Amino acid sequence: MHVSKAPRQGFHVEQEDSTLTNGQGKFVPSEKVMQLRQKIMKFMKDHIYPKEDELYKHAQSTSRWTIHPEEENLKALAKEEGLWNLFIPLDSAARARKLLLEDQSHVSAGSSNDLLLGAGLTNLEYGYLCEIMGRSVWAPQIFNCGAPDTGNMEVLLRYGTKEQQKQWLVPLLEGKIRSGFAMTEPQVASSDATNIECAVSRQGDFYVINGRKWWTSGAMDPRCKILILMGKTDFSAPRHKQQSMILVDINTPGVQIKRPLLVFGFDDAPHGHAEITFDNVRVPVTNILLGEGRGFEIAQVSRTVLILLSIISNLYFRCHIYVALQGRLGPGRLHHCMRLIGAAERGMNMMVERALSRTAFGKKIAQHGSFQSDLAKCRIELEQTRLLVLEAADQLDRHGNKKARGILAMAKVAAPNMALKVLDMAIQVHGAAGVSSDTALSHLWATARTLRLADGPDEVHLGTIAKLELQRARL
Ligand SMILES: Cc1cc2nc3c(=O)[nH]c(=O)nc-3n(C[C@H](O)[C@H](O)[C@H](O)COP(=O)(O)OP(=O)(O)OC[C@H]3O[C@@H](n4cnc5c(N)ncnc54)[C@H](O)[C@@H]3O)c2cc1C
Structure with a gap:
């Protein structure tokens, strides 16, 4: 049977950044950031949106657990254009630069150090770029800015x-391999x-690992080499x-991928x-x-504060331990939020295009009052959240993860x-097409829904906010 469907819709808008560039202000990006943003938008338009259908088809086929060759081609192109590792914050890059400058022998030919360490951006600056990548579920990894690699690279940059x-x-910075973060376990409340x-358990020069993990994102990827x-x-x-956190080569005997x-x-x-089992997996002690x-220190939680908090309130302690640990570091968690802004923008864009092109009960959907009211409310919420995310990025830059x-x-x-x-x-505006896989919407929605759980369920973060609020009132 021949099945035909319209190609996936990209992102169309005229003069998108006209309000971002004029004048001065806290949330007015620099010229350098604006240029990178324009470049990413163009890259998305030229290379990502047009390939989404093909990538999706491949991911549905019997070859789904192999990499579509186009993905690696696009990565090479993004690297060439300097749109690579843009997530790396200034301070982390400084530490790695020292290492890379000391000894170039481990860097592959053709990979310049400058290119590997991003563009020297703050988290706030990266926010304007990461958002654009979030408009497609396929995009972040093309720029070597996908989860969980960014969080894992941060850990290695700071603590490796x-x-x-x-x-x-x-090899992670070069985009030659990928990684996973294995914390969550099926049998215990991992929040x-x-x-x-x-x-x-330590045995001589080795640690022996026994346990079961699940929801280790990225571990199915044939390029995933390290957990x-x-x-x-x-x-x-x-x-x-x-x-403790420990590095595990995914090919170590005893590591078994049970199922996706x-x-x-x-x-x-x-x-x-x-879902992965670890059965007497032996890794060198140097992998710790x-x-x-x-x-917990890797999660940048001050030990003194933790001890103090554990005395003040057991629940408080638990919430903070979780929140810091689960996200490894603040930036990785915030990247999810930045990408979600992009996913929502894509939704807005598709919603408007659909409403302007579809007629129901004698007029375009866009002319129905109920649609206009819903559209306006969506825009308000989106702008509120974007400002909150950018403010969080700015505070992360200025005050650090803990504050x-x-x-x-x-x-x-x-x-x-x-x-x-x-x-x-x-x-809703797309009707039944909206819940099908013919548009990008269902996958974007499913991904967004997981982020009320992954990197910390809402309730845990709400607990953190409430406790800080109560603590502030006491002082
Ligand atoms: C798509 C996806 C990708 C993921 N990727 C990874 C990954 O790469 N690595 C990894 O280690 N994990 C990953 N996870 C797992 C995720 O981080 C956990 O599911 C999450 O931490 C919750 O743990 P849990 O599932 O054990 O739920 P539980 O800990 O059993 O919690 C269940 C529910 O209890 C409630 N609850 C928990 N704490 C509180 C509280 N303090 N106050 C009130 N209610 C509370 C909440 O409603 C919560 O949703 C991923 C999950 C998904 C869905």
């Missing part, structure tokens, strides 16, 4: 030893990271000193979300990140909920 960086960070049961695993090195230590998990029927191939029992945790939590709750509302409205 020279050897760990050479072995794993450099409370202290529940994690995976055992990491950052969260496990317990000492079950008898104080609760926040039991956990589905999100409302989407398996997100070729990236995927895997920062040291035994220092998993910005309140506004980061606000952004993490607001962004997926807003995107879900806008995308739901876009689906």
